Amino acid sequence: MNILIIGVGYVGLATGISLAIKGYNVRFYDKNKEKITLLKNGKLPFFEPKLQKTLIESLNDKRVIFFDNFKEAIANAEVVFICVGTPIFKNGDTNSKDIEKVAMEIKKNKQGKTVIVIRSTVNPKVYNSIKSILSDKDFHLAVNPEFLREGKALDDTLNPSRIVVGTDDKLAKETLKKLYSSFDAPKIFTDPISAILIKYASNSFLAVKISFINEIANLSDKLGGNIDDIAKGLGLDPRIGKDFLKAGIGFGGSCLPKDAKNIVKYAKETGINLDIIDAASKLNDKQYKVVIRKLKQYLGSLNGKKIAVFGLSFKGGTDDLRNSVSFRIISDLRRAGAILKLHDYLAWIKAKELVKVTLVSNDPYLVAEDTDAIVIATDWNEYLNEDWKKIKSLMKGNLIIDGRNILDGGLLKKIGFTYEGIGRK
Ligand SMILES: NC(=O)c1ccc[n+]([C@@H]2O[C@H](COP(=O)([O-])OP(=O)(O)OC[C@H]3O[C@@H](n4cnc5c(N)ncnc54)[C@H](O)[C@@H]3O)[C@@H](O)[C@H]2O)c1
Incomplete structure (x- = not known):
């Protein structure tokens, strides 16, 4: 089975490399030549x-090939996975220009029976638009949402929950049944709308769970x-379960906030009003402000105060900065006149290109030097293992606002810090 993956982001690469590991020959195309x-x-x-490791192995085994020419990439494809980004506008609508462009390119360049799999997250409106572009009888359409977590992308695609x-298409169903036959996971074959709603309901439920615990923490x-x-x-x-009950300053990233807003708008x-999901988004949009309030409570005016923000990626274990809560904190602190x-650990290089501040570094000791306060904005477990005695000795002040509730507040107090978590005594 010849497979083409369009879009080499987290989803496209994880999907394609998992299929290569399972023995398929996989081609990849992206408009981004770099x-x-x-x-x-x-x-x-x-x-x-x-x-990263399996990419090199798959290249050595000649199971994967990368193309920057669409016509060449799609020539022999029997199954095409669309994995391009589906961002939203400020009003919550999908910006569907990339995915619709891909559908039009497929229509223009592909003849013969082809199974087209929408792996990107799309709402029913975008799905219908793709379906109408690819209405030719040779195109056999399916929706196959992805649930991976960044930082665990390969494990999640190889061993999905x-x-x-x-x-609604017989050939698409048979082809995907065969393609996924060696994956040991529960499989749900359903209609396109239900598959789409499984994806949106999953991410919205996680968003609600986080906002719920944050509200209780407040x-x-x-x-x-x-x-x-x-x-x-x-x-x-x-009946409730312990996952996603970690209180803090809210969720970020390229999926949860986007999908929750998008389904409410759609x-x-x-x-239909999706009041619960809407409330979860709205609470999340302002939850980070708890950090600013706590800083002001101890430092008074933030004008001229030196503040270190620890953690820039939207969560630990990734260098993805998209929609990271850290940047909301950074902009509010800047507006208040703080020196930042x-x-x-990873995202500092990407962040350096985005923000002009006194210092952006992967050295926590250098960053802590001479500051009045530290804000923990990302749940990097590595922060637990830093030498907090040393950090305290380098700082001017002694305040830590732990926006992710990851540090041991009792221990830090013994060292001489004033410690504040979110909803923690
Ligand atoms: N990142 C995640 O954790 C995750 C998890 C589940 C689902 N999703 C969904 O999967 C989709 C992809 O997400 P991602 O994080 O992998 O995106 P990404 O932004 O990392 O990658 C998207 C890629 O698509 C490429 N692209 C855009 N337009 C193109 C075009 N016309 N032709 C060829 N390539 C094009 C971009 O250059 C980019 O490399 C989104 O719909 C997202 O909501 C993401």
Whole structure:
């Protein structure tokens, strides 16, 4: 089976390399020539250690080929996976220009029976638009949403929690059944709308769970409770479960915030209000402000105060900066006149190009030097292992606002820090 992957982001590369590991020959195409050149040379355009290693192995085994010419890439393809980005506009609508352009290129350049798989996250409106562009009887369309987590992209695509395929087309269904036969995961074959809604409901549910615990954390803060104990007591109920109950400054990234806003906007157009998901988004948009409030509570005016922001990527284990909550904090602090120094283990290089501040570095000690306060904005577990005594001795002040509740507040207090988590006593 000849496979073509269009779009070499997290989803495209993880999907294609997993299929190569399963023994398929996989071609990749992306309009970004720089990314294709990097990949041809065995280098990933982003940080994903396991994917990096298997990319090199797959190149050596000649199981993967990278193209910057669409016509050549698609020539013999029997199955085409569309994995391009589907960002949203400020009003929540999908910016579908990239995915529609891909559909038009397929229509222009491909003859003969081809199974087209939409792997990108699309709402029913975008799905219908792609379907009408690819209405020729030779195109056999399916929706096959991806659920991977960045930082665990390869493991998640090789061992997915479930494989969801939505199609009304017999050939597409049979082809994907065969393609995924060696994947040991529950498989759900359903209609396209249901498959689309499984994806949106999954991400929206996670968004609601996070905003829910954050709301409880805000109350716990006010009343003097301990959110760690509260989340534990809540999560031990098997009907609720312990995952995604970590309180903090909210979720970011390229998926959760986007998908939650997008489905609310789309549903509204159909006459349905998704009030719970909407509330989760709205709470998330302002949850980061808890950090600014806490800083002001201890430092008074932030004008001229030196503040270190620890963590720039949207979560630990990735260098992805898209929609990172850290940048909301950074812009508010800048507006308040604070002098900023930024740390991240990986994303500091990308961040350096984006923001002009006093210092952006991967050395936490250098960043902490002479600061009044440190804000933990990303859940890098590595922060637990830093030498906090040394950090304290380098700082001018002694305040830590742990926006991810990852540090040991008791230990830090013993060292001489003033420690504040989110909803933590
Ligand atoms: N990143 C995730 O964790 C994740 C998880 C599940 C689902 N998704 C969804 O999967 C889709 C892709 O996400 P991603 O994070 O991999 O995106 P990405 O931004 O990392 O990569 C998208 C790629 O598509 C390419 N592209 C755009 N227009 C193109 C065109 N006309 N022709 C060829 N290539 C083109 C871009 O150059 C880019 O390399 C999105 O719909 C996203 O919502 C993402």
